[in-house]
Amino acid sequence: MSDVKCTVSNCYFWAKTNLCSADSILITSDRSVEPHPGMAVGNEADSALIQAIGSTPASSIAETACHTFKAR
Numbered sequence: 001m002s003d004v005k006c007t008v009s010n011c012y013f014w015a016k017t018n019l020c021s022a023d024s025i026l027i028t029s030d031r032s033v034e035p036h037p038g039m040a041v042g043n044e045a046d047s048a049l050i051q052a053i054g055s056t057p058a059s060s061i062a063e064t065a066c067h068t069f070k071a072r
């Protein structure tokens with residue numbers, strides 16, 4: 001992935017200078033994934049989650065997050 005800036009420095013995909021090194025990331029509104037706490041993320045799993053939750057509008061930045069995060 002190019003030019004996705006992120007400051008979550010304890011993520012497996014985080015790289016120096018605050019860049020994300022993941023091939024792709026999944027971002028949704030936080031509320032939309034609450035009913036699906038056990039669903040995995042990453043490539044094919046992302047597609048399943050997206051199909052399950054559909055579009056996920058948010059009303060502010062605080063209601064969105066990266067769900068590709070993986071703790072180091």
Ligand code: SF4
Pocket residue numbers: 004005006007008011012013014015019020021022025066067068069070
């Ligand atoms: S996967 Fe998400 S949390 Fe992790 S570095 Fe990339 S943008 Fe940040």
